[in-house]
Amino acid sequence: METLVACLAGFLVSMAIWLMLSGNLMRFLFGLLLLSNGVNLAILAAGRLTPGAPPLLGASGALPPDTMANALPQALLLTAIVIGFGLFAFALALTIRAYRSFGHLEVDRMRSAEPAEDRR
Template sequence: MEFLIALMVGALVAAAVYLMLARNVLRFLFGLLLISNAANLLIFASGGLTPESPPLIPEGAKLPPEGVANALPQALVLTAIVIGFGLFAFALVLIYRGYQTMGTLDSDEMRLAEPEDGH
C-alpha cells in the first residue's frame, strides 16, 4: 500500500512541476495545488496506513497499542487542507483580477512594473 501511495505522490509532483513550468499563471496555480496535495498525501502516509486499526487509545491505557496509525499527521493534513484551500481561493481571485487589468494570463506579458528595454 505504501508503494502505491509513494508512486502517486511522485506522479502528482511530476505533474505539478510540469504545470508550474508553463508561462500561463493559471496553470502555475493548478500546479501549486497539485504539489500541495502531494505534500499532504506524503505527510498522511508518514503517519502509517492501517485501515484495520484506528488510532484510538483503549480506556485506562496511556499509549495507543502497537501498529496503529499516528493521529498527529492526520491533524496536520486537515489543517494544511484548509490553509491550502484559502491560498488557492486568494490566488484565483488575484489571477482573475490580474487578467481583468492586463488582459492576459501569460507571465511574460504581465510586466507592468518592469521597463520594456530591460534597463
C-alpha cells in the same frame, strides 16, 4: 501500501512541475494545487498507513489491543489542507484580478512592474 501512495505522490508532483513550467497563470495554479496534494499524500504516507486501526480508544478509555494509527500526521494534514485552501483561494482571486487588469494570463507578458526597456 506506502509504496503505492508514495508513487502516486511522486506522479502528482511530476505532473505539477510540468504544469507549473507553463507560462499561463491558470495552468500554474492547477500545478500548484496538484503539488500541494502530492505533498499532503507524502505526509500521510510518511506517517505510516495503518488501515483498520483508527486512533480511537475503547470503552472507558481502554487502549486498542494491538496497533493504533498515529493521529498527528492526519492533524498536520488537516491544517495543511485548510491553509492550502485559503492560499489557493487568494491565488485564484488574484488571477481573476490579473486577468481583468491585463486581459491575458501569460506571465511573460506581465511587465507593468518592470522598467520600460531602452529608456535612455
